[in-house]
Amino acid sequence: MHKITRRQFLVTAAAGTASLSLFGIAPAWATTDTLPLVQHAIPRTGEKLPVIGLGTAGNLDGIRDPATKKRLIVVLQAFFDHGGRLIDSSPMYGDAESAIGELLNDVKNKDSLFAATKVWTYGREAGIKQMYQSFKRMGVEKMDLMQIHNLRDWQTHIATLREWKEQGKIGFLGITTSHGRDHAELERIMEAEELDFVQFSYSMGERAAEQRLLPLAAEKGIATLINRPFQRGELFMNVKGQPLPKWATEFDCHSWGQFFLKFVVSHPAVTCVIPRTSKLEHMVDNMEAGRGRLPDEATRVKMLSLLNSI
Numbered sequence: 001m002h003k004i005t006r007r008q009f010l011v012t013a014a015a016g017t018a019s020l021s022l023f024g025i026a027p028a029w030a031t032t033d034t035l036p037l038v039q040h041a042i043p044r045t046g047e048k049l050p051v052i053g054l055g056t057a058g059n060l061d062g063i064r065d066p067a068t069k070k071r072l073i074v075v076l077q078a079f080f081d082h083g084g085r086l087i088d089s090s091p092m093y094g095d096a097e098s099a100i101g102e103l104l105n106d107v108k109n110k111d112s113l114f115a116a117t118k119v120w121t122y123g124r125e126a127g128i129k130q131m132y133q134s135f136k137r138m139g140v141e142k143m144d145l146m147q148i149h150n151l152r153d154w155q156t157h158i159a160t161l162r163e164w165k166e167q168g169k170i171g172f173l174g175i176t177t178s179h180g181r182d183h184a185e186l187e188r189i190m191e192a193e194e195l196d197f198v199q200f201s202y203s204m205g206e207r208a209a210e211q212r213l214l215p216l217a218a219e220k221g222i223a224t225l226i227n228r229p230f231q232r233g234e235l236f237m238n239v240k241g242q243p244l245p246k247w248a249t250e251f252d253c254h255s256w257g258q259f260f261l262k263f264v265v266s267h268p269a270v271t272c273v274i275p276r277t278s279k280l281e282h283m284v285d286n287m288e289a290g291r292g293r294l295p296d297e298a299t300r301v302k303m304l305s306l307l308n309s310i
């Protein structure tokens with residue numbers, strides 16, 4: 001494989017499919033980059049977001065090492081070059097917020113960034129301090145989305161988030177959970193409070209959100225951010241060695257990663273999904289899932305029965 005500079009990357013990314021062979025990436029799925037970007041509206045404002053975002057729980061570690069940093073700049077550049085906007089972080093993810101801020105200094109075409117992070121502590125003053133720290137670490141003057149991580153002390157933080165939204169410090173407010181935890185409590189909060197976003201897990205292997213959370217979000221006009229779309233990579237283990245069905249091309253799907261992501265974003269109540277990756281090849285693969293056709297309801301059923309039969 002050739003060693004390439006960032007400039008070469010930008011030029012080659014613009015040049016499209018043929019250029020990706022420079023990375024040793026098979027061009028089969030890369031051809032979809034010419035297909036239209038799928039964007040979903042945030043119900044409260046109508047602002048459209050590309051359906052594929054980026055999670056940051058662990059994938060941006062190690063940027064003190066110059067070689068790792070260089071590699072991650074290329075990965076993040078690919079996110080923006082392929083139309084990405086929403087990056088989700090948290091003070092819970094070690095140095096992730098600082099890594100985003102530092103890497104963004106070296107990334108071009110990032111003006112469309114939709115910055116999302118979380119408050120993850122107890123108490124009003126501690127929350128305020130932590131959120132100011134997140135702004136500084138991520139290098140943003142306004143946080144597009146601030147979420148309360150894992151419902152922690154949500155009654156306290158939600159008051160601050162309302163004030164900050166009024167003052168224009170944050171664009172939207174939300175709340176998160178994952179792994180199917182606390183659904184009943186989250187449901188009560190969604191009923192009682194005016195939330196802009198909710199974040200929870202939803203994937204082909206973890207579908208509890210279909211029962212109550214997704215329909216309720218649609219009913220209440222709350223945007224949904226989906227975490228763990230690959231169940232932290234576990235879904236790939238389930239299909240290891242299995243060929244992708246030929247009919248996947250009918251909805252512009254060319255890899256198992258795209259199969260899993262297109263299933264998630266084709267749910268009518270899903271706004272955006274935030275897969276995590278530290279690899280260029282996977283980043284491009286994931287971004288391509290946000291282009292072209294999505295499976296319809298009958299195809300979604302077929303996708304599930306295929307996965308169950310493997």
Ligand SMILES: NC(=O)c1ccc[n+]([C@@H]2O[C@H](COP(=O)([O-])OP(=O)(O)OC[C@H]3O[C@@H](n4cnc5c(N)ncnc54)[C@H](OP(=O)(O)O)[C@@H]3O)[C@@H](O)[C@H]2O)c1
Nearest residue numbers: 055056057176178227228229230231232233257276277278
């Ligand atoms: N409570 C919360 O608020 C909460 C909880 C959990 C997660 N989250 C958010 O959701 C994000 C995503 O969830 P997650 O990090 O648990 O895991 P995930 O996105 O479900 O899976 C990540 C795993 O999939 C692999 N992968 C990514 N793209 C791939 C591709 N195209 N082909 C093959 N493998 C691929 C990654 O490895 P490589 O690096 O090798 O690509 C990694 O091992 C988090 O980063 C975080 O931002 C929030």
